Amino acid sequence: xxxxxxxxxxxxxxxxxxxxxxxxxxxxxxxxxxxxxxxxxxxxxxxxxxxxxxxxxxxxxxxxxxxxxxxxxxxxxxxxxxxxxxxxxxxxxxxxxxxxxxxxxxxxxxxxxxxxxxxxxxxxxxxxxxxxxxxxxxxxxxxxxxxxxxxxxxxxxxxxxxxxxxxxxxxxxxxxxxxxxxxxxxxxxxxxxxxxxxxxxxxxxxxxxxxxxxxxxxxxxxxxxxxxxxxxxxxxxxxxxxxxxxxxxxxxxxxxxxxxxxxx
Ligand SMILES: [Fe+2]
Numbered sequence: 001x002x003x004x005x006x007x008x009x010x011x012x013x014x015x016x017x018x019x020x021x022x023x024x025x026x027x028x029x030x031x032x033x034x035x036x037x038x039x040x041x042x043x044x045x046x047x048x049x050x051x052x053x054x055x056x057x058x059x060x061x062x063x064x065x066x067x068x069x070x071x072x073x074x075x076x077x078x079x080x081x082x083x084x085x086x087x088x089x090x091x092x093x094x095x096x097x098x099x100x101x102x103x104x105x106x107x108x109x110x111x112x113x114x115x116x117x118x119x120x121x122x123x124x125x126x127x128x129x130x131x132x133x134x135x136x137x138x139x140x141x142x143x144x145x146x147x148x149x150x151x152x153x154x155x156x157x158x159x160x161x162x163x164x165x166x167x168x169x170x171x172x173x174x175x176x177x178x179x180x181x182x183x184x185x186x187x188x189x190x191x192x193x194x195x196x197x198x199x200x201x202x203x204x205x206x207x208x209x210x211x212x213x214x215x216x217x218x219x220x221x222x223x224x225x226x227x228x229x230x231x232x233x234x235x236x237x238x239x240x241x242x243x244x245x246x247x248x249x250x251x252x253x254x255x256x257x258x259x260x261x262x263x264x
Contacts (some may be wrong), residue, residue, distance in 0.1 A: 108260030118249035
């Protein structure tokens, strides 16, 4: 019988999980993993080398699949998004963001399976619970009722679409499972132009402050990928950043997203 160990990978966010084969995970082990996920926001499972079917089976334990507009999924597995090297100029993820925040019900979490990764191409994560908790009480109070506009402008332009989806979400959201508050944000500008009932110019200084406040080096884990890694993160209380420093090297990672609920 394997014994699961969970050990922190940074002081602020993330844990590595050893002693579990995700392709054969039992209900009891899944519950350990679930609790670790809620506590650490990002989990790293080295040496899994999941088949596509096992990746789908493990991800399905977390909820319904979520698919995003403007991107192409596998024909054989329509919930699996291949993340390949689009070149540095073609990437839209080399910035701090949370995935598909422009949807009314953004994905709750992602499960990634690394199939063939280069040196480099790290993914960074920041802890948005901590970002909220270390704001002053005055600013926490000010943000209490503020909502921001989230748009899919960057993805739409990449796909050549004139239709830009947009929605409003609270900038401080309460996690539906942990009950803790976190800053909910993605890059100010095209993707988050303003607070509700305010102009872009009025909104931008505070949006920019919250963004920079969130991604300070002491609030980050930087994951260096290896083939076989499974990494999952909670989109409700983190942002992430995909570093593109690997030139034309091939990169093959599969992503499955799980449906979330309306942020509150
Ligand atoms: Fe992303």
